[in-house]
Amino acid sequence: MAHTDTARGAAEEARPAPRKAPGRPTQRGRSLLTRLDRRFLPVVGTVITLVLMLGIGQARYSTESTSFISMRLFSNLLVDNSYLLVLAIGMTFVILTGGIDLSVGAVVALVGLAVARLLIAGLPLPVVLVVGVLIGTLCGLLIGIMVQVFDIQPFIASLAVMFLARGLANVVSVQSLGISDPNFAALAGWSLQFGEGSTLWRISISMVIAMVLLAFAFYLLHYTRFGRTVYGLGAGDDGSAVKLMGLNGERTRILVYVISGTCAGVAGILFAFYTRSGFNLTGIGMELDAIAAVVIGGTLLAGGVGFILGTATGVLVYGLIQVLIAREGLDSWWTRVFIGVVLLAFVVLQRAITVRRRT
Amino acid sequence: MTASTGRGRSAGGSFLRDVSHHGLFWPVVALVLLVLACGLRSPGFLDVTVRDGHLVGQLVDIARNSATPLLLALGMCLVIATGGIDLSVGAVMAISLSVSLEYIDNAADGGSLGTALTALLLGLAVAVLVGTFNGFLVTVLGIQPFIATLILMIAGRGIAMLITQGQITTVTSAPFKAIGAGYVLGVPTPVVIAIAVFLLLSLVVRRTALGMFLEAIGINGEASRLSGVRARSTTWLCYIIAGTLAGLAGIVYGSPTMAADANNIGLMRELDAIMVVVLGGTKLSGGRFYLGGVVVGALILSTLERAVIIFHLPSETTPLFKAIVLIAVTVAASPFLRERLRSRRVRAELVPSGAKAAA
Numbered sequence: 001m002a003h004t005d006t007a008r009g010a011a012e013e014a015r016p017a018p019r020k021a022p023g024r025p026t027q028r029g030r031s032l033l034t035r036l037d038r039r040f041l042p043v044v045g046t047v048i049t050l051v052l053m054l055g056i057g058q059a060r061y062s063t064e065s066t067s068f069i070s071m072r073l074f075s076n077l078l079v080d081n082s083y084l085l086v087l088a089i090g091m092t093f094v095i096l097t098g099g100i101d102l103s104v105g106a107v108v109a110l111v112g113l114a115v116a117r118l119l120i121a122g123l124p125l126p127v128v129l130v131v132g133v134l135i136g137t138l139c140g141l142l143i144g145i146m147v148q149v150f151d152i153q154p155f156i157a158s159l160a161v162m163f164l165a166r167g168l169a170n171v172v173s174v175q176s177l178g179i180s181d182p183n184f185a186a187l188a189g190w191s192l193q194f195g196e197g198s199t200l201w202r203i204s205i206s207m208v209i210a211m212v213l214l215a216f217a218f219y220l221l222h223y224t225r226f227g228r229t230v231y232g233l234g235a236g237d238d239g240s241a242v243k244l245m246g247l248n249g250e251r252t253r254i255l256v257y258v259i260s261g262t263c264a265g266v267a268g269i270l271f272a273f274y275t276r277s278g279f280n281l282t283g284i285g286m287e288l289d290a291i292a293a294v295v296i297g298g299t300l301l302a303g304g305v306g307f308i309l310g311t312a313t314g315v316l317v318y319g320l321i322q323v324l325i326a327r328e329g330l331d332s333w334w335t336r337v338f339i340g341v342v343l344l345a346f347v348v349l350q351r352a353i354t355v356r357r358r359t
Numbered sequence: 360m361t362a363s364t365g366r367g368r369s370a371g372g373s374f375l376r377d378v379s380h381h382g383l384f385w386p387v388v389a390l391v392l393l394v395l396a397c398g399l400r401s402p403g404f405l406d407v408t409v410r411d412g413h414l415v416g417q418l419v420d421i422a423r424n425s426a427t428p429l430l431l432a433l434g435m436c437l438v439i440a441t442g443g444i445d446l447s448v449g450a451v452m453a454i455s456l457s458v459s460l461e462y463i464d465n466a467a468d469g470g471s472l473g474t475a476l477t478a479l480l481l482g483l484a485v486a487v488l489v490g491t492f493n494g495f496l497v498t499v500l501g502i503q504p505f506i507a508t509l510i511l512m513i514a515g516r517g518i519a520m521l522i523t524q525g526q527i528t529t530v531t532s533a534p535f536k537a538i539g540a541g542y543v544l545g546v547p548t549p550v551v552i553a554i555a556v557f558l559l560l561s562l563v564v565r566r567t568a569l570g571m572f573l574e575a576i577g578i579n580g581e582a583s584r585l586s587g588v589r590a591r592s593t594t595w596l597c598y599i600i601a602g603t604l605a606g607l608a609g610i611v612y613g614s615p616t617m618a619a620d621a622n623n624i625g626l627m628r629e630l631d632a633i634m635v636v637v638l639g640g641t642k643l644s645g646g647r648f649y650l651g652g653v654v655v656g657a658l659i660l661s662t663l664e665r666a667v668i669i670f671h672l673p674s675e676t677t678p679l680f681k682a683i684v685l686i687a688v689t690v691a692a693s694p695f696l697r698e699r700l701r702s703r704r705v706r707a708e709l710v711p712s713g714a715k716a717a718a
Contacts, residue, residue, distance in 0.1 A: 100505070102630070146686070150693040153643045155444075159630055160685040167679025174675050280675070284627070288513060301503050333520035333621075340514020347502050347510070 042298030042350050043310040049296075049342070050313055053320045061327050066198045073323070075201035081319040082206035083108070083270040085312060087290040088297070089210075089217045090263025092311045093256040095294055096221070097233040098303025099147065099154035101257060104264040105286030106165035107139050109279065111268025113169050116177035116278030125183045132272075133265035139165055140261015144254035158257075162287070169280040176279040179272060188273035206270045213266065217308045230256060234303025292339060293318045296346050317342065382640030382647075385691045386655045389638070389684055393662045401669045413542050417669075419550075421661045426549030429657035430608035431632035432639075433560055434601030436653045439636055440573040441594045442580065442645030443497060443504035445601045448632055450515025451489050452609030452625030455482035457522040459610055460619040463530040475534035483606050489515070490602020494595035512629065519621035528619040539614030549611045556604065561650050573597070577645030634681065635660055638688055659684065 057068040078085070087104050094101045111132045118128040139161050146157035179185070191202040221227040229252040232242035239249035272278055291301075297314025299306025321342060325335045378384055397417070398404045407416040431448050438445045459482035466474045489511060496507035541548040564570035575583035576590050584590040605625075613624055637643060638659055639652025663684060667677050690696060 146690070150690050150695045152689050152693060155633070155643055156637050156685070156689055159634060160682045160689070162630070162682075163634075163678040163685065164682035167676055167682060170673070170675035171679065174673070285513075288509065292509065292513060295506060295509075301506055331520075331525055333517040333525065336517030337514045337521070340510045340517065343506070343513065344496075344510045347496075347506050348500060351500055351502055 042300075042305075042346075043307055043313070045346065045349050046296060046298050046310055046313045046317060049346075050317050050320065053317065053324060057320070057324055057327070070199065071195065071201040072199060075203070075207070077316055077319040077323070078207045078210065079202075079204050080274075080322075081315050082204075082210040083267040083274060084286075084289060084293060084318065085210045085315045086213055086263050086267040086270060087286065088293045088311045088315050089213055089308065090260035090267075091287075091290045091294050092217070092297075092299055092306060092308055093221070093230055094154070094260045095291070095299050095301060096230050096303055096306055097253060097256050098236060099253075099256065100158060100291070100301075101140075101143065101260045101264075102155065102158040102287050103139055103143060103161040103165055104260065104267070104290060105283035105288075106162045106169065107136050107261065107264035108268040108271050108283040108286055109281070110139075110165040110169040110172070111135050111265050112272040112275075112278035112282055113172040113177060113280060114278070115269060115272050116179050117172055119179055119181040119184060120177065125181065125187070129269060132269050133262060136265020136268060137258055137262045139264065140258040141254070143261065144257035147257065148250055148253045154257075166280075172280070173278070174280050176277050178277045184272075185276065188276060206273055209266065209270065213263065214308065214312055221308050226252060226255070231304055234305070236303065289318065292343055296343060298350070300350070382649060382692075383652050383655060385688045386638050386640055386652060386659060389688055390655055390659050390662065393659065393666055397662065397666050397669050404669070409545065412545050414545050414547075417665065419547065421658065421665050422550045423547045424661040424664065425654075425657040426547075426553040427608045427612045428628070428631050428635050428660050429553045429654060430556060430604045430611065431628060432635035432653045432657055433556060433650065434597075434604035435629075435632045436636045436639070436641055436648050436650060437560070437564075437573060437597040438504070438601045439633075439641055439643060440577045440645060440648035441597050442577045443594065443597070444508065444633065444643070445493060445598065445605075446505065446508040446629050447489065447493060447511035447515055448601060448605035448608075449625035449628040449630075450512050450519065451486050451602055451605035452612060452628060453519035453619070453621045454489065454515055454522065454609070455486040455606035456609040456613040456624055457519045457528065457619045457621050458482050458485045459535070460528045460530050460613070460617065461522055463532050463535060464528055469530055470532050470534070472534045475532050475538075478532075478535060479538065479610060482610050483603060486602045486604075486606020486609070487599060488602075489606075490599035491595075493602060494598030497598060498591045498595045516621060519619075519624075523619055523621050525621075527621075530617050532617065535614055536617055537614075539611045552607070552611060556607075557650065557654060560600075564650060569593070574646050574648065577648070631660060634685055638685065640692070 054069050057073075061068045087108070091101060091104065114135055115128055115132045118131060119125070123131075142164075143154070143157045143161050146152045146160070147154050150157075152160075187205060191204045193200060193202045195201055221230060225247065228245075229242055229247040229249060232245065232247060233239050233249055233253060233256075235241050239253070242249040242252075271282065275282075293314040294306070294311050295301060295314070296317050297306070297310035297312070299310060318339065321338050322335050325332070325338060394404075401417070404417050407414055407418055409415070431452075435445055435448065459478040462478045462481050463469050463474055466478075468474055493508050493511065496502045496510070497504050500507075537548065538552075539549055543551045564573070572583065572588045572590075572593050575586075575588055576594060580590050580594075608628075609625060613619060633643075635656035636648075636653055638656035639649055639654070641648040641652060660681070663680055664674075664677055667674055667680060
């Protein structure tokens with residue numbers, strides 16, 4: 001499957017395949033498989049899962065007066081998971097190139113603490129926010145340089161930066177630092193309200209930031225030369241195809257980690273908005289949540305295949321699992337078990353329907 | 360590699376180059392530097408004395424603390440040799456310890472030797488099952504090892520919480536406590552267990568063809584299968600070994616306190632284990648592996664943790680130093696620096712100073 005195609009039009013959910021899948025016998029579900037472009041299948045699976053979960057929720061938790069599926073539900077999902085969405089957006093870039101970034105959870109903690117500490121020190125809010133994001137950018141740059149220049153595996157390079165960020169966060173403070181800056185509180189609390197009573201829903205600053213980043217990432221991945229290079233790097237040929245096409249693979253490989261780090265910086269600020277504090281134990285395992293959301297969103301960990309909108313759907317599925325577990329009244333550890341089960345179902349499904357790459 | 364560039368100024372130049380190109384050179388340098396730093400700072404550091412027939416001293420403590428990461432990393436090393444990775448080992452520690460302690464908690468005679476042995480075997484049996492499950496996903500379903508084991512990394516801790524019903528299970532059982540806190544001929548039991556496992560694995564890997572098979576699979580699984588290596592069952596076996604050793608590590612780790620805190624036992628230990636394997640000179644991409652290097656890596660890790668205490672640094676800063684050691688060792692061993700090292704002697708002066716910063 002040509003990766004250059006992949007860079008176009010993820011918005012079209014199920015466009016008819018322009019040609020038959022070449023020379024590969026299709027087994028079951030022939031009509032469905034031939035009508036869909038193969039690379040959309042994992043994303044279609046994600047959407048079906050989301051719809052199923054929404055259906056279950058609607059059937060079980062709707063009452064006479066309120067419907068489970070509502071603007072309120074989606075608004076809450078996005079407010080609660082905006083930081084995860086931002087992390088997953090950055091992670092998608094990295095995973096598309098066949099890499100991984102384990103540092104993001106620790107970076108979220110570091111940025112949150114740095115923001116809290118700098119605000120306590122009395123620096124103006126805009127400066128603090130920019131510095132916060134730049135801390136993430138720097139962490140990403142460090143990984144990128146280690147990966148590209150020193151040829152260290154992404155897993156190890158990002159693991160090192162994860163330890164680094166976690167250690168630095170512990171140096172800043174091992175106690176939770178509350179943020180009492182009035183400007184910060186005003187920004188974090190800003191929202192547009194719609195509807196009233198039980199149909200009340202709102203748009204918060206975190207949602208807006210996450211949506212803007214999503215739109216920007218969509219444009220970057222699917223409509224630019226940079227995006228094509230990202231997909232090309234994931235082809236698993238050490239970037240030789242990219243080089244032959246005259247694209248700058250070296251720079252792009254560093255840039256995807258810079259993007260992921262920057263996203264982690266933004267997510268750190270969003271998380272600080274969410275909790276109004278910085279804490280060094282924040283974000284343990286958050287990188288895995290982001291990776292899981294990306295994978296559930298239909299991006300292959302091997303690189304080269306995936307869509308940013310799939311990632312957004314994956315985050316929604318992730319958030320919805322938590323909502324359903326909470327509504328069901330189950331203990332919180334069931335969440336982890338269910339996410340594991342969904343992840344398992346997903347990768348088995350992906351395995352069953354996607355072409356074997358790189359056997 | 361031995362091709363002389365004719366630039367070496369001293370007679371020992373080429374010998375030094377050969378030694379410095381050995382996979383274990385930088386890890387050993389890091390370990391020696393760490394031990395030296397500790398020895399200089401704390402004069403009694405190197406003393407090992409016998410008290411009540413037990414070996415005591417800082418070095419003994421370090422060896423004891425190395426046991427858990429060593430057990431995890433030995434299994435991890437085999438998995439990595441096949442080109443895989445096992446992210447679930449930390450969660451497996453929690454699961455097997457939970458199962459063991461729940462059994463003792465519910466047994467009629469909690470303090471008897473039989474109960475402790477059954478608990479140990481039950482815990483190990485569950486770990487074997489988990490390893491089998493991981494291996495099944497990887498070898499039969501062909502799911503990427505990262506994702507396959509990520510499933511249990513996320514779900515495993517939830518499962519452990521289900522086993523302990525969300526409580527911290529605590530028991531009293533002298534025989535069970537002896538597994539982690541006892542002594543055999545004056546040597547702490549965990550050290551004995553870890554050495555026994557290391558010797559057994561080394562024997563199996565180096566005295567039979569298994570080691571060669573592992574390397575063949577890690578370099579090219581398909582080619583090794585075509586040339587008659589049972590790639591699937593061999594790889595599967597590695598995941599089972601990794602799971603089993605993780606279970607053993609969980610029991611060894613938790614037995615002195617006899618408390619199963621499913622949320623925290625083995626948290627992020629999989630990353631420590633991977634770091635240990637990488638510090639030991641094994642490449643994450645599979646193929647060549649060094650079990651001896653794993654021992655060096657585990658010793659570096661626990662010496663580092665001890666060094667932070669000896670230097671009166673807050674223990675929360677440990678991740679920072681882990682990051683420095685990891686970056687120093689991997690960058691020093693990277694092809695980029697190796698090239699520079701070979702062509703320009705001046706560079707050779709710069710590298711050790713980078714590694715020294717770790718101590």
